[in-house]
Amino acid sequence: METITVKDLSFKPFISEEELDVAIKKVAQKINEDYKGKTPIFLGVLNGSFMFMGDLMKSINLDCYTSFVKMASYEGTESTGKINELIGLNEDIEGKDIILVEDIVDTGNTLVKLFDILKEKNPKSIKIATLLYKPEAYNKDHKIDYVGKEIPNAFVLGYGLDYDGLGRNLSSIYVLKD
Ligand SMILES: O=P(O)(O)OC[C@H]1O[C@H](OP(=O)(O)OP(=O)(O)O)[C@H](O)[C@@H]1O
Numbered sequence: 731m732e733t734i735t736v737k738d739l740s741f742k743p744f745i746s747e748e749e750l751d752v753a754i755k756k757v758a759q760k761i762n763e764d765y766k767g768k769t770p771i772f773l774g775v776l777n778g779s780f781m782f783m784g785d786l787m788k789s790i791n792l793d794c795y796t797s798f799v800k801m802a803s804y805e806g807t808e809s810t811g812k813i814n815e816l817i818g819l820n821e822d823i824e825g826k827d828i829i830l831v832e833d834i835v836d837t838g839n840t841l842v843k844l845f846d847i848l849k850e851k852n853p854k855s856i857k858i859a860t861l862l863y864k865p866e867a868y869n870k871d872h873k874i875d876y877v878g879k880e881i882p883n884a885f886v887l888g889y890g891l892d893y894d895g896l897g898r899n900l901s902s903i904y905v906l907k908d
């Protein structure tokens with residue numbers, strides 16, 4: 731694996747496909763144990779989670795539902811400021827066990843917004859599974875239940891994660907070269 735260039739930036743190899751595979755299977759195994767006998771709804775957060783979700787679900791052996799949501803944020807009026815809307819949730823989640831699937835938790839802003847919106851729909855439980863987690867950047871109190879890999883506070887690319895829309899198709903993770 732070599733250095734790659736995406737637009738104006740150079741990235742170097744960071745997490746190989748093999749390492750990702752091991753991390754994902756570990757997360758799946760833990761979820762399989764924790765949710766034995768339950769029928770959770772896995773909710774992938776688009777766009778970034780599509781690859782993780784695909785590989786994770788192949789190792790989940792529970793009866794489960796699989797769906798995707800997306801956060802859309804737009805400018806409201808002066809008094810309402812930025813409005814965050816959850817789109818794509820068609821199922822009724824009341825009384826259901828939800829597992830939110832993210833590619834990365836960085837500051838935690840996205841996670842907290844999603845959590846607040848979902849909580850209003852009265853699910854039985856909401857847990858978070860993320861492939862990558864940046865502990866140095868995270869500034870929220872919310873517990874992150876399943877983490878594939880902890881990484882330093884650097885910009886990463888590939889396996890669903892983009893730079894300006896590009897690079898999501900890379901099958902491993904790269905990090906910005908300094
Ligand atoms: O913890 P945070 O600082 O909120 O960052 C994490 C979020 O950022 C990325 O999504 P983004 O908004 O870039 O959308 P995308 O998945 O479509 O790329 C990523 O997929 C997470 O959802």
Ligand SMILES: Nc1nc2[nH]cnc2c(=O)[nH]1
Pocket residue numbers: 834836884885886887888891892893
């Ligand atoms: N591509 C990419 N998106 C992110 N969103 C939050 N953190 C990151 C990151 O390190 N890389």
